[in-house]
Amino acid sequence: LSVSLLFFGVSLLVVSDGSPLSSESSESDEYEVVGILGEIRKQCKSKTRSNAAFTVVMESVEQAIECVSNFDAENFVNDFDELTNATRGTFFDKYCPQVRLLVSCHDGMLAAVRPCLKEGTFNLVEALFDSMPDALDLACKNDGEIIFKLKDQQRLECIKQKADQISACANALANNLNGDWEDSKLTQEQCSMLANFRQCMKEQLDLCDLSDIVNIYDIPMNAMLS
Numbered sequence: 001l002s003v004s005l006l007f008f009g010v011s012l013l014v015v016s017d018g019s020p021l022s023s024e025s026s027e028s029d030e031y032e033v034v035g036i037l038g039e040i041r042k043q044c045k046s047k048t049r050s051n052a053a054f055t056v057v058m059e060s061v062e063q064a065i066e067c068v069s070n071f072d073a074e075n076f077v078n079d080f081d082e083l084t085n086a087t088r089g090t091f092f093d094k095y096c097p098q099v100r101l102l103v104s105c106h107d108g109m110l111a112a113v114r115p116c117l118k119e120g121t122f123n124l125v126e127a128l129f130d131s132m133p134d135a136l137d138l139a140c141k142n143d144g145e146i147i148f149k150l151k152d153q154q155r156l157e158c159i160k161q162k163a164d165q166i167s168a169c170a171n172a173l174a175n176n177l178n179g180d181w182e183d184s185k186l187t188q189e190q191c192s193m194l195a196n197f198r199q200c201m202k203e204q205l206d207l208c209d210l211s212d213i214v215n216i217y218d219i220p221m222n223a224m225l226s
Helices: 002-016 035-048 052-068 073-081 088-104 107-116 119-130 132-151 153-161 163-174 188-206 213-225
Strands: none
Touching (some): 035 052, 035 107, 052 088, 073 088, 119 132, 119 213, 132 153, 188 213
C-alpha cells in the first residue's frame, strides 16, 4: 500500500503543480530526483537491475504533466470560489467532463511503472486508479451535491473548529503505516487500521454535516481492499 500511496502522490504532484519534477543529468542516463520519485527509482532499479525502466517512468510523468497542463486550473479555482447554488449546474457540467479527461492523463504512468513493482503492489495501484472515474462520478452527482456542501459557511467554520481532531485521525494512520504493505492482500490488522481512519474521519465530519464526503473516499479504498 505504501507504494500505492506513493504513486498516487506522484499523480497529485502532477495535477497540482505542473512543474518539472526532475532534471536529467548530463553525465549519465539517470534522472536526478528526490522524494517520491527517488523512491520509485529505487523500486525500478531493484526490480529490473537497470536505469532504463525508470527512464520510461520519467518520460510518462513528463507526458502526464503536458496532458494536465491543458486544464485551466486558475479558472477552475476562480469559478469554484464564485460558485453558488444557481451556478453549480453550469459549473459541474463544464468541469466534470474536463476532470474525467485528466484521469486518463495518468494511463501512461500506470503502464510505465508496472515493471518496477511487485505484482501485488501493482494490483493495488491499478485498483486505485481504476476507481477514480467512479469517485469522480459520485463527486459530480446531482450537480456536485456533496462537494457543494463545502461552500456552506457554517459547515466550513465547523470544519475549522475540528481541525485538530481531523489531524489526529490522519496522524494515527500515518504513525501506523509500517510493516509489510507490499502484498496483494492486506492483513486483518492493516484493514482494521484503514477502517479506523475512516470511522475517525466520519465521526468528525458527521458533526459538520459533511459525512457524505467519506463516501467518495470509500470508492478507491474499497477498490484497493477488495
